[in-house]
Amino acid sequence: MTIGIVATLKVQDGKNAEFESVFRDLAAQVRANEKGNLAYQLTKSRSDPNTYKVLELYTDQAAVDHHGQTDYFRAAGPKMGPCLAARPEVEYLDGV
Numbered sequence: 001m002t003i004g005i006v007a008t009l010k011v012q013d014g015k016n017a018e019f020e021s022v023f024r025d026l027a028a029q030v031r032a033n034e035k036g037n038l039a040y041q042l043t044k045s046r047s048d049p050n051t052y053k054v055l056e057l058y059t060d061q062a063a064v065d066h067h068g069q070t071d072y073f074r075a076a077g078p079k080m081g082p083c084l085a086a087r088p089e090v091e092y093l094d095g096v
Contacts, residue, residue, distance in 0.1 A: 002038070002095030003064050005056040010085040013050065019083035022076060023054075029072040036063025050085065057095075 011019045023042050030040045038057040045051035058064045067073060 001060065003058045003061060004093035004095060005054070005058070005064070006091045006093065007054040007056070008089040008091075009052045009054065009080075011050045011052060011083050012085045015083040016049065019052070019080060022079045022083070023052075026072060026076040029070070030067065033070070033072075034063065034067055036060065036066060 009019075020042070027040050027042065030037050034040075036059045038059060039055060040057075041055045043053045043055060045053070056067075058067065
């Protein structure tokens, strides 16, 4: 069964470009190295330019677990952290 994840990230004023750069690097690594990842897309709110949502889709729980254990995912946290205005909100979804 596929697993979806929607992560909502609030970014501090003036940190958008830095955040997007870090995310682009992370997304490139995910797409190149995770065959269990079907989608990994950063989107930006039309009503609040400091709110982003990451739309993720994985083949199964093992692919989700693998993603969280990669060196590049773990390294992205400290790089993104100074850009964030709040803790990420993460929702897990089951494919139907």
